[in-house]
Amino acid sequence: MPNTTYIALIPLLPLAGFLLLGIFGRTYFKNTSGMIGTSLLLASTLLSLYTAYGYFFDYGKVNGVYQKLVPLQITWLEFSKGVSIDMGIILDPISVMMLVVVTFISLMVHIYSLAYLKGEERFPTYYAFLGLFTFSMLGLVISSNIFQIYIFWELVGVSSFLLIGYYYDRPSAVAACKKAFIVTRFADAGFLIGILILSYYSGTLDFNTLIQKLTNPESLELKAAVTASFLGISALTWGLVLVFIGGAGKSAMFPLHIWLPDAMEGPTPVSALIHAATMVVAGVFLVARLFPIFALSAPAALELVGYVGAISALIAAVIACTQTDIKRVLAYSTMSQIGYMMFALGVSKYGGEDGLGYTASMFHLFTHAMFKALLFLGAGAVIHYIHSNEMKDMGGLRKYLPITHITFLIACLAIAGVPPFAGFFSKEEILLAAYHHNTGIYYLALITSGLTAFYMFRLYFSIFWNKPAQVHGEHHGEGGFAMMMPLVLLALGAAAAGFIPFGHFVSSDGNRLNSAFHLNFSIAPVALGLAGIFFAMWLYKKQNDRPDKIAASLNGLYKAAYRKFYIDELYLFVTKKILFNLVGRPAAWFDKNVVDGLVNATGNTTEYISETIKGLQSGKVQQYAMYFLVGVIGLAVLFIYIWKF
Amino acid sequence: MNLSILILLPLLTALAVLLARNNNQVRWISFAGATAQFILAFVLMYLFREERIAGSTQQMLFEQQYNWFPSWHISFHMGVDGISVAMILLTAFVVLAGVLVSWNVTKMTKEFYFLLILLSLGAYGFFISLDLFILFFFLEIAVIPKYLLIGIWGSGKKEYSANKLALMLMGGSALVLVGLLGVYFNTPARSFDLLLLSDTGISREAQMICFPLLFVGFGVFTALFPFHTWVPDGHSSAPTAGSMFLAGISMKLGGYGCLRVATLLMPEGAKAYSTWIIVLSSIAILYGAFATMMQKDLKYINAYSSVSHCGFVLLGIGMLTQTSMTGAVMQMVSHGLMTALFFAVIGMIYERTHTRQVSEMGGLLKVMPFISTVLFIVGLCSLGLPGLSGFVAEMTVFVGSWENPDPFRRVATIAACLSIVVTAVYILRAIGQTAMGPVKESYLHLTDARWNEKLAAIILIFGIVAIGTAPFWLSDLINPGTELIMQKIKMVP
Secondary structure (H helix, E strand, C coil): CCCCHHHHHHHHHHHHHHHHHHHHHHHHCCCCHHHHHHHHHHHHHHHHHHHHHHHHHHHCEECCEECCEEEEEEEEEEEECCEEEEEEEEECHHHHHHHHHHHHHHHHHHHHHHHHCCCCCCHHHHHHHHHHHHHHHHHHHCCCEHHHHHHHHHHHHHHHHHHHCCCCCCHHHHHHHHHHHHHHHHHHHHHHHHHHHHHHHHCCCEHHHHHHHHHCCCCHHHHHHHHCEECCEEHHHHHHHHHHHHHHHHCCCCCCCCHHHHHHHCCHHHHHHHHHHCHHHHHHHHHHHCHHHHHHHCHHHHHHHHHHHHHHHHHHHHHHCCCCEHHHHHHHHHHHHHHHHHHHHHCCCCCCHHHHHHHHHHHHHHHHHHHHHHHHHHHHHHHHHHCCCEHHHCCCHHHCCHHHHHHHHHHHHHHHCCCCCHHHHHHHHHHHHHHHHCHHHHHHHHHHHHHHHHHHHHHHHHHHCCCCCCCCCCCCCCCHHHHHHHHHHHHHHHHHHHHCCHHHCCCCCCCCCCCCCCCHHHHHHHHHHHHHHHHHHHHHCCCCCHHHHHHHHCHHHHHHHHCHHHHHHHHHHHHHHHHHHHHHHHHHHHHHHHHHHHHHHHHHHHHHHHHHHHHHCCCCHHHHHHHHHHHHHHHHHHHHHHHHC | CCCHHHHHHHHHHHHHHHHCCCHHHHHHHHHHHHHHHHHHHHHHHHHHHHHHHCCCCCCCEEEEEEEEEHHHCEEEEEEECHHHHHHHHHHHHHHHHHHHHHHHCCCCHHHHHHHHHHHHHHHHHHHHECEHHHHHHHHHHHHHHHHHHHHHHCCCCHHHHHHHHHHHHHHHHHHHHHHHHHHHHCCCCCCCEHHHHHHHCCCHHHHHHHHHHHHHHHHHHCCCCCCCCHHHHHHHHCCHHHHHHHHHHHHHHHHHHHHHHHHHHCHHHHHHHHHHHHHHHHHHHHHHHHHHHCCCEHHHHHHHHHHHHHHHHHHHHHHCCHHHHHHHHHHHHHHHHHHHHHHHHHHHHHHHHCCCEHHHCCCHHHHCHHHHHHHHHHHHHHCCCCCCHHHHHHHHHHHHHHCCCCHHHHHHHHHHHHHHHHHHHHHHHHHHHHCCCCCCHHHCCCCCCCHHHHHHHHHHHHHHHHHHHCCHHHHHHHHHHHHHHHHHHHHCC
C-alpha cells in the first residue's frame, strides 16, 4: 500500500481556510475570502478523487475484498491502557465514498455561494463557517475511533448551529439554530452513553478492534456484553440503541426530526450542503460504520433502526404533501429519503446477497446527495429570483429560469424514482432488500415512494407551471455562471449516477456484490411513482380549485399533516411546561429560599444569639457578682442533689 | 528550579505596587509582574517535564525544606508534582488576564492591584506547599483579600455578599483547620508534613472523622452542594477581576485540597465516603444546571454554571478511579480558564451596556464583534464543544466514572452526562439573547474591546484551545500525580 498520509490534508485544508478567514477574513480578505475558501476546497476535492481512484482501483482490494486501511493514527488523549481517543484515518469503501461526496457537494456549494451571497457583509465569516463544517464532516467520515467520530459529530453540530444562525438578527433564525443544537445535543447525550457502554465492554475505542471484539462469537468481551442486561435487554443492545439515538438525532429521524424543517432558516446553499447532502446522513453513516456489530450481535437493535427509518420516511412524506414553504417541503423530503437509507440498513444482513440493503443504503446516500443538493440549489435560484419561500408567490417560472427549470425537473424525476435517473436504481435496490426481509416495511416504503413522486411534482408544477409568473422588482437573471455551473454538474450526477455498479465497490463485507435487477419487480414502484406524478400534474399544472377541495375533503388529516402532526407543540409542552416550570423554576426557587435561606438563617441565628447574650457582658461588677452567686448556689444544689440521690 | 521564586515574585510585585507613584505605574508594574509570573509558570512546566523525561521518578520535584517551628514539626516544605504545575499554570493565566481587564479601575487603583497580587501569592504558596500548616497559612492569605475586593470595589448588595463569602469560606477553613489538627494528633509522626504523613498513614478511626472535615471544608471553596450559595452572590457582587480570581483560582484551591490533602492522606476515608461525595456532586451538577436555566443575570448564569461545572471536579474525585481523578484536575484547569474568560467578557459587556440582564440586550454581535465572538467561544467551551478545553475534561471524568461497574455510580454518571443537554439550553439562551437577535437602537454607538481586553481574552482563549486541541500534554502532566493517589487507594483493603 502506498503512503497515503496525505489524506490528512483533505480535512486540514478546509480547516486552514476556517482559521485564515475566521481570524483575518474581516480585515484582509473582505472580497477574496470566497475565492480562498473555494480554491482550498477544490484542492481537497481533487485529493479526495485521487484517493478514491487509488483506493477503489489500486491498493484497496486484497484478494477481491476491500480492506479497512488505517494509514494514520495518533493518540490524542489516553484514558487508561487501551482506552484512548485516537485521531486517525480509516479507509474503507464507505469512508472513501463519503470523502468524495462531501468534498464534491461542498465544492459545488462553495462555488454557488460566490454568487448567491455576493455583497453580504459577513461574507468572510460565511466562508469560514463553511470551511469549519467541511473540515468537521470530513473528519467525521474518516474517523478511526468511536470517540473521534463523536468529536467531529459535535463539531458538525456546532457548524450547523453557526450556519443556521448566520442571519443572526432574525429572531426566527436564532430560535431555529438553538433548537437544532439542543435537539441534536439531546440525542448526542444518548450517543455518549452508548459509547461509554460499548467501550466498557470491549475495552477499546478503536473502531476496528471494537468491531472485531464485538462480532467474534468466541470473544469474552462479546459474551460479557450480551450476558449483562438491564430491563431484560442486553448491554450490547442498549449501547447500540443509544448510539443509534445519536444517529437519529443528527439524521432527523422521527421523533427527533423537529429541528430539521426549522433549520431551513439558514442560507439556502447551507441547507443544500448540511441539511440535505452531508451532515444529516451522518446518522446513516454511523449505523453503517458499526453495521457488523448491529447485524451480527444485536439484530434487535437493527430491527429498531429499520422501523424508525420506515416510519420516519412515511410520516415525513405525508407532511411534505401539505407544506407550502418550498424549503420545508424539501426538508421533509430529506427526512423521508434518509428514512429510506435507515430502513435499508435495518432490513440488511451481514455479507453476501442478504447484504443488499447495506449496499442499497449507501447507494441511495450517494445518489440522494446529488439530487437533493441539486433541488436545494435550484430552490435557492428560485428564491434568489423571487425573494420568497412560499409556493403561492411562485408559478410559471420556467420561462425566466430555463436552466434551473430543466435541472430541477431532472432532480424531481430522480427522486421520484423514474428510470433511468439515479434515484430509480438506488430506490429499487432498497425496495428489493425490504421485500425480501421485511414485508411490513416494504409496503410502507411502497406507499412512501408514491407520495414522494406526488409531493415533488406538486413542488415542481407549483414553481414552474401553475399560474402565470408574477415577477416584480428588478430582473437579474439566474445568477450567472457561478450559480448555474453547480446546477448543471449536479444534474449530470442525478441523471447518470445510477449506472455506477455500486455493489462492486461498496458492500457490507467488502466482497463484490452483483445486484440482480428484476424488471418485473420494478413495475409496482414505478407505476406508483408515475401515478403520483400524474396526480400532481392534474392538481397543480394549471391553476384550479381541485387542491383546495381535496384538502377540504380530507379536513382532519390535512390539518394534522399541515401542522406537522403537532409534534412541535408536544415538545414545546414538555420543555416549557415540564423542564422549565416543573424542574428549573423549583430548583432556582429552592436554591434561593431553602438552601440559601438556611445559610442566612444560620447567620441570623448567630446574630440573634449574640445580640441576646451580649447583655451579659455589661462590665458592671455588681452584675458579675450576682451571676457568680447564682452560679455557686446552682452548683451547690446540683452537687447536693447528685450526692444525696 | 527554586520554587520560592514563585512566592517572592508576587511579593516583590506587591511591594513595588505599594511604592508606585501614580496609577499608570501601578498598572504597568502589575502587568510586568503578572507577565513574569506567566513566563515563570511556563519555565516551571518546561523544567518539570525535562526532569521527568530525564527519568526522575520522585513524587515531588524541586523539593525544598526550611525549618520553621521545629518544636511543632512545622517546616517550610515546598515541592511540585504535575498536578501542582497544572494549577500554577492556571493561576498564572488568570492573574495575567485579571490584571489586564482591570486596566480601567480608577477607584483606589493601587490597593486594588495590591490585593490582586497578594491573592496570587496565596494561590502559588498553596499549590507548592507540602506542609499542611503552611498550606493552611496560604489558604487564608488567598481568602482575605477577596472580602476587601468585593466589599470595596464590588457592586449591588456588596456588603452582604462580601460577608457571606468571607464567613462561608472561613467556616470552610475552620473545618479544614480542625481536620488538619485531627490528622496531626493522630499520627505517630506528629507532623504536618504531607509526604511523611502519606507514607506513615493515619489510623482508620481518625480517617473516618478527619476525612469529612477536610473534604467538606475544602469542598465549601469548590461549591460543594449545599455549601455553594456564596458562589452566586459573591461572584455577582465582585468586580470583574475579583470574579475571575474567585472562580478561576479560589474555587480551585478547594478542589486541589480535596485531592491533595483529603484523598491522598486518607484513602480509607475517601473510600468510605465516596458514595456521599458522588451523591452531593451529582446533585450539584444537575441541580446547578437546572438552576442556571432560570437565571436572568449573566453573572448569575456563570456563577450557577460554575456550581454545575465544579460538580464535575468533585464527581471525578469521588469516583476514585485514576482516569476520573485526572479528569477532575483537567476540569479544574479548564473551568478556571473558561470561567475567568466568561467573567471577563461579562465585565466587558457590562461596562458598555450597563446591564447584565440578558433580556435587556440583543444583537451585540453587530456592535461588538470581538467581544461577542469571545462570548460565543466561551459559551461553546462551557457546553463542552470538542476543540475547547471543557470537552476534554468532562469526557475524561465521564470515561473515568464509567470504569466503575457499580450500578449506583453508573446512574450518577448517566445523570452527569445528561447535564450536557441542560448546559446547552442555558448557554444558548444566554448567547442567543445577548449576542444574537435584532440590535437595540441605543446600543449602536457602543465600541468594541480595547487592546488590554483583547489581549486578556486572547491569552485565556489560547489556554482553552491549547488544552482542547492537544490534551495529551496536560493529561501526561497530571497522570503521574493521580497515579500515586490511586496507589494509596488501591492499598485500602
